[in-house]
Amino acid sequence: MHWLTTFVPAVTALLWEPVLGDPTPKYNPLPPPREQARIQNAWTEERKAGIPALLKKHGVEAxxxxxxxxxxxxxxxxxxxAxxxxxxxxxxxxxxAEPLAALSSSTSSPPEGSFASTxxxxxxxxWTSDVWATLKSQLEAANPATVAVDAHPEIAFASGLHAGEYRAMAAGLGGEWTSRMVVKPEIAVEFIATQPRSRLPRYRKIMETAWAMIARGFSAHAVVPGRTTTADLEWWFREEMLAHNFSTWFHPSVSVVDEALPWAAEMGTEVEAGAHEGAGGRVIQxxxxxxxDFGLTAMGLNTDTQHLGYVLRxxxxxxxxxxxxxxxxGNRLQDIVRRNIAVGRTGNEMLKASLGEMHAEGIQGRVYTHPIGDWGHSAGPLIGMTNMQDYVSASGELAAVRNMWFSVELLVEHYVPERNQTLWFALEEDVYWAGEEKGWQWVYGRQEEFRLIKTAETQGTMEEL
Structure with a gap:
């Protein structure tokens, strides 16, 4: 989303790497809430087990x-x-970084709803200053030389410590401990960005459901040419996801593509493609x-997909x-961007390499790819932004790590002879880390054919022919 989302079967799912998405994707129901919570908590414990290694990687002891x-x-x-x-x-x-076994036995049992680990x-x-007294005693027992806090001035995922909370902490712990505090944004960023492998099968099912909803929305089931508006279709998507117990992290965006760019890039500001159409949207013809542009949210996971459809005359x-x-x-640019995502490369390095290949092949386009997972626009390196195609500060200097996911978001401009017009073709699909040799692969697939909207009138005419 941008301007404006038993053992053998499990292993099989992990190794399946489709290129063209299933032409008939299906809806995958979510488990009951209690089972969702059990699954999500297992994912969380798996991630938390990696915290000591993450701290050691970045030279921090607490x-x-x-x-x-x-x-x-x-x-x-x-x-x-959950x-x-x-x-x-x-x-x-x-x-x-080096948990002390004594700490687990010396502290009282955690209150219900907390997430302490043994x-x-x-x-x-x-509620009282006893919180700081307990934390101070824990720090004294471990005696870490460095204590990381999330107070980075630019990177949202590493700047969550509120100013007032830091002042309270400093007053409660004293100068001995505040002097050891350091800001290491990579810790929070990589913790959020790194996805447990066990999450992938469920994520793929949610992605397939997103495809299925788009297929149903881009059909005669939801579109009546001359009557249905883009806003009608946006709200249809909202109702459809709610009817199947999904939510979203942004309002769906539906546009009629008839202009070269979907935003006012020269002004450095983003404008929704359909903003000029009014609250009722534009009538689809x-x-x-x-x-x-459509995304689903479920079980702490978020998808982001952009597909294209065509209303047959x-x-x-x-x-x-x-x-x-x-x-x-557009598919060709997707190949270029996906191939240039590499462990250890910064977002700006991946952007430069992708745009270099794009221009060498004579393609006019833009790349604004972002991490995805816990958030729609998640933690990790930004590979361009809609109005920043040379360099992205802060998040653009972060590097890709293993087991993170990206949403490959981009557009190309293409001259369409049948219309004597240059149009924009915006696409977006999510990718996951498939290992050292295979790199990043499509979670479910990618769109390579238009969604055809065949209305009753169109189908009747075709039958007569």
């Missing part, structure tokens, strides 16, 4: 996360149990090329070749 109810750190949402909906009172957590000091929940059997060629050009 990591403190502190927040109050409704003023949570960003990373809190990747650490909490049945926890906010921090309780003041919740302060300590993680160590291998770590865990979290303290309270025969022969329209449609674009949708009466008597028309297929998409005009010029539109097909534009989609094919």
């Amino acid at each position: 990591w403190v996360i502190s927040q109050r109810e409704y003023a949570e750190e960003t990373v809190f949402w990747s650490l909490k149990p 049945s926890t909906f906010s921090a309780r009172r003041r919740t302060t957590c300590l993680f160590l 291998q770590q000091p865990g979290c303290v929940v309270g 025969y022969g329209d090329m449609l674009h949708v 009466p008597g028309e059997k297929d998409v005009p070749q010029g539109l097909k060629d534009g989609l094919k050009k």
Whole structure:
């Protein structure tokens, strides 16, 4: 989303790497809430087990996360149990590169709803200064030389420690401990970005459901040419996801593609493609090329997909070749970007390499690829932004790590002879880390053919022919 989303079967799912998505994707129901929570908590424990190695990787001996109810750190949402909906009172957590077994036995049992680990000091929940006294005693027992806090000035995922909370912490712990505090944004970023392999099969099912909803939305089931508006279709998507117990992280965007760029790039600001159409949207007509930007949220996971559709005219059997060629050009840029995602490369390095190949092949386009997973626009390196095609500060200097996911988001411009017009073809598909040899692969597939909207009138005319 941008301007404007038993053992053998499990192994088989992990190794399956489709290129062209299933032409008939299906809806995959979510498990009951209790089972969802069990699955999500297992994912969380798997991630938390990697914290000591993460701290050692970045030369830090301890990591403190502190927040109050409704003023949570960003990373809190990747650490909490599934049945926890906010921090309780003041919740302060300590993680160590070298956990001390004595700490687990010397501290009292964690309150219900906290997420303490038997291998770590865990979290303290309270209202009074006793919170700081407990944290201080834990720090004294471990005696770390460095204590990471999430107070980076630019990177959201590593700047969750509120200013007021830091002042309270400093007053409660004293100068001896604040002098050891360091800001290492890579810790929070990589913790959020790194996805457990066990998440992938469920993520793929959610992605298939997103494809299925788009297929149903881009059909006569939801579109009546001359009557249905783009806004109608956007709200249809909202209702469809809710009807199947999904939510979203952004309002779906449906546009009729008939201009070169979907935003005012020269102004350096992003404008929704359909903003000029008014709140009711634009009436969809025969022969329209449609674009949708759509994402699902479920079980702490987020998808982001952009597909293209075409409303067949009466008597028309297929998409005009010029539109097909534009989609094919977009697929080529997808190949370029996906191949240039590499462990250890910064977002800006991947952007430069991708644009270099794009221009060498004579393609006009833009790349604005981002991490995805716990958040729609998740933690990790940004590979361009819509209005930043040379360099992205802060997040653009972060490097890709193993087991993170990206949403390959981009567009190409293509001249369509049938319309004597240059149009934009915006596409987006998510990729996952498939290992050292295979790199990043499509989670479910990628669109290589238009979604054809065959209305009753169109189908009747075609039958007569």
